[in-house]
Amino acid sequence: MVDTSPPRSAPTLVLIDASGFIFRAYHAIPPLTTSKGVQTNAVLGFTRMVLKALRELKPTHVALAFDKESRTERQKIDPTYKANREGPPEDLVPQFALIRRVVEAINVPVLEVAGWEADDVIGTLAVKAKAEGFCVQVVTGDKDFVQIVDSDVRLYDPMKDVHTEPADVKARLGIEPGQMRDYLALIGDAVDNVPKVPGIGPKTATELIQQFGDVETLLSRLDEVKKPKIRENIASHRESLLRAKQLVTFKTDLALDVRMADLARRPLDAQRSRELFTELEFFALLKELPQQDGAAGTSEPPKEQPAPLTVTPTLVGSDAELTRLAGAAREAGAVTLIPAYEGAPFAAKLVGLGVALPDGQTAYVPLRHAQLGVTQVKPESFTAAFREVLEDAAVKKGGHDLKALSLVLANDGLTLHGAHDDVELLSYLLNPSRREHALVDLARERLYTELPPLPNAAEGKRGKKDRALADHTVEEVATGFAIRAEAARRLAPELWKELEAAKLAALARDMELPLLPLLARMERRGVxxxxxxxxxxxxxxxxxxxxxxxxxxxxxxxxxxxxxxxxxxxxxxxxxxxxxxxxxxxxxxxxxxxxxxxxxxxxxxxxxxxxxxxxxxxxxxxxxxxxxxxxxxxxHTTYHQAATATGRLSSTDPNLQNIPVRTDLGREIRRAFVAAEGHQLVSADYSQVELRLLAHIANDAVLIEAFLHDEDIHTRTAAEVFGVAKEQVDREQRRVAKMVNFGIAYGLSPHGLAARLGIAQDVARDIIERYFTRYAGIKRYLEETVSVARKTGYVETLYGRRRYMADLNSKNRGVAQAAERAAINMPIQGTAADLIKKAMLAVDAALEAQKLSARMLLQVHDELLFEAPDAEVEAVKALAVKAMSSVADLKVPLKVDVGAGRSWADAH
DNA sequence: GTAAGGACGTAC
DNA sequence: GACGTACGTCCTTACC
CATH class of the missing domain: 1.20.1060.10 (Taq DNA Polymerase; Chain T, domain 4)
Structure with missing residues (x-):
């Protein structure tokens, strides 16, 4: 892991495991489509990685190795090899052709041999190049390649920025590179159907390799294996073990008619690359291309990309430096902050603060590190120096999960204002389906930078649990948080640009970012x-x-x-x-x-x-x-503002959005949520909000009319569907209609309705058909939504919130239909989420304007819960109803029900 | 002992 | 398979 640059004299051959990276890029990057609906996530990831490898390794020679009918030769050894692998996902297949076009544009030779995997092609070429005095760098993320590492062959993983040479293998795995195939044979590979020896995991495998050296020796001296169970298992799996070793071993002697001269690095075709990247909307990559065609004529490798992210933070150790730092932030009008803390933000004390300024300066403010003998600043000095900057909305704040920052700062009596560049939130708006928007992932994808792991620093919940802050040196923490601040600072403009392009910037500016401090206050207040x-x-x-x-x-x-x-x-x-x-x-x-x-x-x-x-x-x-x-x-619950695919909030620790309400016993639990002495809980909830939105969005005449007359909507639907007068509708008919109304925005199917109503499927089908005859606007809307989504690749709410729908064109009917239902539902559920978010802001502003001391406590999708002094209860009720119902001007009225009482149960 | 994943059930 | 979106709990399995 030290100096990876080759000796100057030796020519360098870079061999890229192209097939491996295509799949990796596909899974690492969320579905991404051009404005024309062409999916490009794998293409983008692949292109970024190739360009990065070329930039980092500066090779004299280069080749891309692809699998070609790759299973066939190994399947001669074992017909089950990779037999359980499904083909590539449907939305990846069309990207292969695009990748070929990229390869031609960037002008890198391609190697493939029918019947063999990229592994074998690379293995063969590595041996050949080595013999001719080349230094070989294999670009891959696959651990199987470790087996060809030696003093002249190294690995490079551009996604994780990890280099591997023989000493690293020894240090990480405890074995020699050449022993990797023996190791892999023992542990097997479930994904590729490489058989394993039962009972042997990585640890036992390492021990066995260290003791015996290789599989053959192990088998010949089996009686020396101490554990009887392991010994028996190896003995009984002798054949499959030897077969496994054959399967995992790279060929190094394929008949390859390639001369090194053929692989000499050629300049990329700048004109062609520009056109292609423009077509694919790879705007960030476009900027890295040489500006003039003239550059393409030179043999110099192209110059590209921003410098890799490194920081040399100032370790703030005195009040004077604190003041200087705060002054610089004020002067610049912006600052990016990443807090170091442990535990839930509501209760956590700020341990330190990573800071990045617009000019690229970074700093770390150590406040409460447990280590002895560390120069730190007093928390009071920090608050004194930074209060003005933090509380001034004119100084724009950037970071990742600014709500958490706000909560932690609140524990030092500071109020964060001017939340503006929360990269988690911005990334969420760009693609709300994505599971996580961890800073480490965003930095990897967009800045090609692997951030060092640290606790509670936007690692994401999937991230491995790191040590406590106290187990890191203060220097590690300082660099780690400063580089996070710098990463967030660099990410923000790029994210904003994409938000503008997708017309999502207003949603960010006017809805999500203003909501953030309100959510922080709600969490902090608690119930x-x-x-x-x-x-x-x-x-x-x-x-x-x-x-x-x-x-x-x-x-x-x-x-x-x-x-x-x-x-x-x-x-x-x-x-x-x-x-x-x-x-x-x-x-x-x-x-x-x-x-x-x-x-x-x-x-x-x-x-x-x-x-x-x-x-x-x-x-x-x-x-x-x-x-x-x-x-x-x-x-004190935690609200997650970047969690759901539709734009709803979610709540954890505890989840206060699924407290029971339907059963008597459930209501008893709500009875325990109460108002403080002299206060009452006020609950205001939207009545039938999703159905009303459906009426508006689908512009369905019948449904709109029903809501305009404030009719009992289920009775009206029953009358329509069963062809009777409203007065004639019986309880059963109303029950059925209610179920249909409830399910319609979820993509109700005859089977689903039948199951829920306990009726025959053809009866259910008939009911749905009659519903669609009477509510023709709804039918039209549902069909249009799906067909537009199929074309554009996304669906959106009334306010432009987007959700990309990748599976609509899936060949798997079940998957495609599920995607259709999700596509139908998102504009409804998502617009309801938009509405209540707007309502929250409006109500909060009204409380402030009227100088009421009542406070918003909870949001449960269509309900807001407030705690109000007895004297304010009526005012809060009136204000909530007014603000919530006037938050949008729709073709139907927004009805709000409101109640108050000592407990949550009583407020309903 | 821990981690991951499935089944289930609560909410809107 | 079969009606959308979440989160928490318990259990099992597979690993240590």
Whole structure:
């Protein structure tokens, strides 16, 4: 991992594992389409990586190796090799042709040999080049390539920026590079159907290799293996082990008619690259291309790309430096901040602060490091020096998860204003389907930089748990947070540019960013929990659960773990021989729907349903909520503003958006959420908001008229569907209509409706058909949404929030239909999310304007919960109704129901 | 002991 | 498969 530059005299050959990177890029980058709907994520990732490898390694010779009918030769050894691999995903296939065009434009020779994988081509060429005195750099992320590493052959992973030479292999894996194939043969590869020896994992494999050197020696001296189980397993898998070694071993003697001179680096075709990158909308890459055609004529390798991200942060150690830093931020009018802290932001104290200024200067402010003998600044000095800058909205703040920053700063009495460049939020708006917007991932994808792992620093929840801050040197922490600040600073303009291009910038500026500080205040305020009330319910439920367990055992005829699905399935379907209604991936299902059907035949399923509902309430709410009460007696949830594919918020620790409401027992739990002394909880919720939005968006005359007359919407639908007068609609018809209304925005199917209503599928089909006859606008909208989405590759809300839909053109009908339903639903659910976000801002502004001390506490998708002093209750009710219902001017009125009371249950 | 994934159930 | 979006719990499995 030291100096990777080759000796100057030796020519360098770079061999790129093209096929490997295409798949890696495809999975690493979210579905990305051009404005014409051409998906390009794999093309972009591939192109970036190739250009980066060329830039970093500056080779004299280069080649791209592709797989070609790659399984065939190895399948002669083992027909099952990669047999369980599916072909490439549908949305990747068309990208191969684009990649070929990129390859031609950047003018890099291609190598492929029918029947062989890129691995073998590279192995062969590496040997050949080495013999001719070349230094070889293999560009790959695949650990299998370790086997060809030696003093002249090194690996480079441009995505992680990791170089590998023989000493690194020894250090990381404890084996020599040449022993990699023996190691791989022992542990096998489930994905490629390479057989493994049972009971041998990486650790045992390493030990065995260290003891015996290779697989053949191991087999010949098997009696020396100490553990009997391992010995037996190796003995009985002798054949498959040897076969596995053949499978994982790279060929190095393919008949390749290539001379090194053919691989001499050629200049890229700048004209062609420009055209292609423009077509593919690779704007960032476009900037790296030589500006004039003249440059293409020279043999110099092209000059590209920003410098790799490195920082030399100032370690702030005195009040004078603090003042200087704050002054520089004020002067510049912008600053990017990444806080170091541990635990939940609501309770955390700021340990240190990474800072990046617009001019590229970086700094780290150490405040509360546990290490002794570290020069730090006093927290009071920090607050004194930075208060003005932090609290001045005119100084634009950048970072990643500024809500967390805001919460942590609040614990030092600071109020963050001017949140502007939250790269997590900006990235989310660009692609809300993406699982995470971790800074490490954004930096890897967009800045080609691997950030060193650190705790609680926007690593994302998938990130491995790192050590505590105290286990890092302060210097590591300083560099780590400063480079994060700098990474965020550099990411922001690029993200904004893409937001502008996708017409999403207004959403960012006017909705999400203003919402951020409000969410921080809601979290910080928390909601009061009446633990005494909750524990009364808890005692009651504990007893009920206990009694129900006995009841279940009695009906089952024996004791078993009711919570264990396999055991439950055994009892129901094997012992009691009840019919299997449906199957999941792993076996018969025993969910509520199944149990309800079975309860006609046996008392046990009913008892289990009752048990489940009680134990769910107990474990999820009654046992858990009291443990989450903070020192102030209140519960502080965390809202996630960059979590859902539709634009909704989500809530965790605890999730306050799924507190029960339907059953009596559920409502008892809501009774424990209360207002402080002298206050009441005020709840305001949108009535039928999604159906109203459907009426507006689909512009359906009947539905609009119904809402304009404030009719009972389910009765009206029943009248329409069953062709009777509204007065004639009976309860059953209304129930059916309600279900249809409820399901229609979710892509309701005859089967789904039939299952939920317990009616025949053709009856359900008939009902849906009649619905669409009466509500022709809805039908038109649903069809149009899907067909437009198929063309553009995305769907959007009334306010332009976008969701890319990759699976609509899937050849798998099930997958495509699921995507259609999601596409139908997103504009409705997403617009509802937009509306309530706007409402939150409006209500908050109104509270402020009227100088009320009532505060917003919770948002539950269509409901806002406030805590108001008794004297303000009526004012808050009126204000909430007014602000929420006037937040948009639609073809139908927005109706808001409002209530107040001591507890959340009473407020409904 | 820990981590990952499935099944299930709560909300809107 | 079969109606959209979330999150939390429990359990099992596979690893240490």
């Amino acid at each position: 009061l929990l009446d633990t005494a009330e909750l524990s009364r319910t808890s005692v009651k439920v504990d007893a009920a659960v206990e009694a129900q367990v006995k009841e279940v055992y009695r009906h089952a005829g024996r004791e078993f773990n009711i919570g264990s699905n396999p055991q439950l399935v055994e009892v129901l379907f094997t012992e009691l021989k009840l019919p299997v209604i449906k199957r999941g991936k792993t076996g018969p299902s025993a969910d509520q729907e199944v149990l309800e059907k079975l309860s006609e035949e046996h008392p046990l399923p009913g008892a289990i349903i009752e048990y489940r509902s009680l134990s769910k309430l107990k474990s999820t709410y009654l046992d858990t909520l009291p443990t989450l009460v903070a020192a102030d007696g209140r519960i």
